[in-house]
Amino acid sequence: EREGPVEGRETRLRVVLRVRPLTCKETRRGDRRVVHSLGDGAVHVSAARHDATFGFSAVFDASASQEAVFEGSGMRQLVELAIDGFSCTVFAFGQTGSGKTYTLMGPLTQSETQPASPALLGLMQRSFACLLEQSRSRGSDLALSASYLEIYNEQVRDLLSPGPPCALPLRWSKTRGFYVENQLSVDFESLEAIVSLLLQGSQRRRTSAHALNRHSSRSHALLTIHIRSRAPSTCPSKQGTLCFVDLAGSERVKETGSSGELSVEANSINRSLLALGHCISLLAKPRGKWTHIPYRDSKLTRLLARSLGGSGITLMVACISPSSRCLSETLSTLHYASRAG
Ligand code: ADP
Ligand code: MG
Numbered sequence: 001e002r003e004g005p006v007e008g009r010e011t012r013l014r015v016v017l018r019v020r021p022l023t024c025k026e027t028r029r030g031d032r033r034v035v036h037s038l039g040d041g042a043v044h045v046s047a048a049r050h051d052a053t054f055g056f057s058a059v060f061d062a063s064a065s066q067e068a069v070f071e072g073s074g075m076r077q078l079v080e081l082a083i084d085g086f087s088c089t090v091f092a093f094g095q096t097g098s099g100k101t102y103t104l105m106g107p108l109t110q111s112e113t114q115p116a117s118p119a120l121l122g123l124m125q126r127s128f129a130c131l132l133e134q135s136r137s138r139g140s141d142l143a144l145s146a147s148y149l150e151i152y153n154e155q156v157r158d159l160l161s162p163g164p165p166c167a168l169p170l171r172w173s174k175t176r177g178f179y180v181e182n183q184l185s186v187d188f189e190s191l192e193a194i195v196s197l198l199l200q201g202s203q204r205r206r207t208s209a210h211a212l213n214r215h216s217s218r219s220h221a222l223l224t225i226h227i228r229s230r231a232p233s234t235c236p237s238k239q240g241t242l243c244f245v246d247l248a249g250s251e252r253v254k255e256t257g258s259s260g261e262l263s264v265e266a267n268s269i270n271r272s273l274l275a276l277g278h279c280i281s282l283l284a285k286p287r288g289k290w291t292h293i294p295y296r297d298s299k300l301t302r303l304l305a306r307s308l309g310g311s312g313i314t315l316m317v318a319c320i321s322p323s324s325r326c327l328s329e330t331l332s333t334l335h336y337a338s339r340a341g
Pocket of ligand 1 (some may be wrong): 007019020021023094095096098099100101102103107217319
């Protein structure tokens with residue numbers, strides 16, 4: 001593990017905002033747009049009793065292409081830092097339906113196994129391509145492998161292992177830090193191979209034996225690329241990671257009428273998103289001011305301890321809908337994300 005590249009919050013944590021277009025359904029039922037980009041990283045929310053402006057490193061509005069989000073979010077630099085041995089993490093945060101999965105993977109649906117067009121590929125496929133391109137241009141001295149996990153109700157499950165889903169224990173050791181026991185890590189050398197792992201795992205996430213319809217929006221999915229340098233032993237060995245996290249929907253599940261199961265779900269999601277927000281807001285402070293960073297509060301933050309801590313570099317993509325009907329969740333996402341940055 002390497003020392004941080006640059007001190008200070010600008011490079012350690014970057015928060016960008018993506019506002020998706022109104023969907024056909026929202027347009028048809030006459031929803032109003034209450035979110036407007038002001039340029040320069042500012043966004044304005046105006047509705048009956050709300051009138052507020054929030055600032056981010058960048059704002060991508062409804063007209064922003066997938067490519068624009070990749071280039072404008074600093075994702076390319078993050079890939080390069082991971083190759084250089086840093087622990088890099090990208091989060092997509094927001095309520096269900098706000099565009100997290102679209103931003104990370106493109107418009108994958110139940111029936112589709114491939115996005116319609118290359119222009120719609122998400123941050124993940126673009127990052128994989130960038131990584132493999134760099135690897136080739138460096139004479140293929142990088143050894144690449146991937147793991148893909150899901151956290152649901154505070155249980156960790158391997159999305160790449162073929163057997164029936166089972167919960168894996170999360171452990172800690174002095175040398176490895178937090179790790180998942182018996183987690184599969186699959187070597188890959190081509191773009192086709194890693195995209196196929198992504199699709200297999202995502203499919204498994206959707207068609208889990210225990211799956212309820214909402215399952216995938218109530219779980220966190222973490223795909224991690226491990227990058228080892230195969231350079232001659234005269235150089236210090238570098239080991240970077242690039243982790244993509246499709247977080248569970250951030251909407252609060254209403255307590256009234258929720259079954260016991262829903263409450264467990266809501267509690268574990270709230271707990272992990274709260275713990276994450278807490279860790280991130282502490283990290284956004286100058287180094288000297290860190291007190292204790294509460295990684296142990298959830299499985300999610302334990303798994304991300306290395307990325308969130310010491311030498312990690314984090315990009316948070318907050319996703320929102322522009323619709324008047326999503327106003328309260330939108331405001332809560334904007335508050336969460338601007339607190340982080
Ligand atoms: P989430 O993963 O946050 O639940 P999705 O990524 O599934 O949300 O997006 C919800 C719906 O909105 C999907 O039908 C998706 O294709 C569409 N969508 C999201 N973002 C965009 C965008 N930037 N442009 C066009 N359609 C989008
Ligand atoms: Mg999703």
